[in-house]
Amino acid sequence: MVPLSYYLVLSGILFACGVTGFIIKRNIITIFMSIELMLNGVNLSFVAFAANWKALSGQVFVFFVMVVAAAEAAVGLAIIIAVYRNRETLNVDRVNLLKL
């Protein structure tokens, strides 16, 4: 049996990767993928706790997160396509029309 702490460390590493990618990357797709990475890092900790404490609610939460992530992906990708059509770039630093 793999100890809970391993899962949690892996989950933390995944989340940290996501945060780092989100902050340092300029490509909007990469940023989007970083968000998915963070979500999955959290999901991992959910299922780990659920398995450890034999409680189903953690697993249920994961399903919710997945559904929200799927919805988010649908909307987010649509936005990305719209942005690309208008701006011909996926660099977030160039998408700054509202900036002063």
Next chain:
Amino acid sequence: MTSNLHLWLIPILPLIGAAINGFLGKRFSRQVVSTVALTFSGAAFAMALYVASQFSSLSLPHVETVAAWIRAGQFQVDFGFYLDQLSLVMLLVVTGVGFLIHIYSVGYMWEDDGFYRFFAYLNLFMFFMLTLVLANNYLLMFIGWEGVGLASYLLIGFWFVKDSAASAGKKAFITNRVGDFGFLIALFLLIQHFGTLTFADLFQKVSALSPETTGAGLLTAIGLLLMVGAAGKSAQIPLYVWLPDAMEGPTPVSALIHAATMVTAGVYMVARSHAIFERAPQALTVVAIIGTLTALFAATIGITQTDIKKVLAYSTVSQLGYMFIALGVAAFSAGIFHLMTHAFFKGLLFLAAGSVIHAVGGEQDMRKMGGLRTKIPVTFWTMTIATFAIAGIPPLAGFFSKDEILWRAYQASWIYWFIGVFTAFLTSFYMFRLWFMTFFGAYRGDAESSHGHDAHGGHGHGGIHESPKIMLVPLVILAILSIVGGWVGVPGSLGGSNRFDKFLGPVFRSTSPSLNANHAAPGETAPPENETEGTEPQTGHSTELIFTGISVLAGLLGLALAYLFYYQRPELPQRIATSLGGFYEAVKNKYYVDEIYAAIFIKPLIDGSSKVLWKGIDQGLIDTSVNDAADGARDVSDAVRRMQSGNIRSYASWIALGAACVLAYMVWMGTR
């Protein structure tokens, strides 16, 4: 009496005329504008005549309440109209003279571009003036009071492109505000102490009080404050300064507002408030002194003026002074009598002066007139009648009213009488001076000049000419009134019975039991209609006749002196003026009153406003604090806005940092 005369129609009719001409008149032709104006002011006159015809069948005072206005607990004010002998006289004078001046104005203003505007204002004035004289409470009267001030302002500044006219309008308005302030305070006092402003209730409550013979009290204060208001509106010392400047307005306006009607509002108001004044003998004394001083003061200035309208303006101030003398000696009906005759002959004088100005192409300087007698005969004859009337030559209107005032003044104090007679002499002198300078001798002006000082730019004058008929008819009617107007008040000493005094008697006797009792006849209990107002003098008719003789003599002396100075020896006045030197200069410059006021009131006000209020408080305090607050807000925002970079990744970094901090904290707490 239940009969309803619809008194509200009388003021409303001219208002309708004003509204039609004011809003639509620009598109109307002159014929339509004058028809509208004349119809509505004439209708008001017709209503007034109808009211007069029904008058004997009314129970007086006749009150008609149209609508409720203010209801505040016990205090209430209505839109109500009050008709008694006093308001009937005022009503007939205002509508009658007003209507005649409307007719005259059609001819006088025909060439003016603001024709419709002029008649809109004139009708508006009629509305407010009629509201003033018909109001059944002080507040409604105050509306009329302020309204005539507004109309006066609009009409003085009628030719507002002319700087002097615009500032004369402002001067009149502001000076009147000073008086209105006193009036308003008096109203507050009345509300506070009597809880009502309605004439009937108020005077009933006032009647219950005893006269303040020993010391000045509430009624004296109210009386003095009312007199401040009256001094403003009726151009008495110290607030008379606006009236001579008001001559910047068109001449019919000077005739209607600044001679016949509006300036007499103060006289009317004091007479209306007689119940208060009769119980405040000290206030009455002040009224009499102000009247006496004003009469004398203005008459002396009148002698030195060369502008025909300015002479008449100072004459008006002086004659108003006479009316206040009468009020001040509690001879209210004598004051109103002089008010009426004055409206006739002074209105006529102004209209005739307007006709003269019209004839000589807008010239107002008498030194450039002369010899007009044969050239404008109708104007000459009507003006002659008016001049003799104001000079107090019997049997013209002014003689009777002035004689009545002087006689009553003598009964109060010989000083009033003496100054009054001397003023009568001065009046006669300056009026005949005007008469001789204008109509006799050789013409001193430039006949072909048609530079329009008055309304006659581009008139195309072909020399001196008589005015059109529409201007002459009112002159003739007023001339007739100036002759016969005094006959309603022929005193007992001349074989008359002073019907005017008896007619007004009930108004002034109804609430005046006490003041005249000092020198009242023992048989004072006789029914009012058999008595003159106050007391019939016991000194006998022969004494009164002597005084009449003296005042006539004063008038004739003025005539003789003017004849000598301005007809026989025209070089004399100049020599006398030179020999008087500084005094003459002072009088000619109106005793420098305007300059003194400017130094005492206006300059400190301007300095205080510009240096303290403007530069100090407005710019220094208010502007600075507002600007500093704005600058501070901007500086803080400048610092704070750097966080709002708009860069998503920097936001994300902040969130991550925050989350890390929370996490670290939780770990640290967990490991403790």
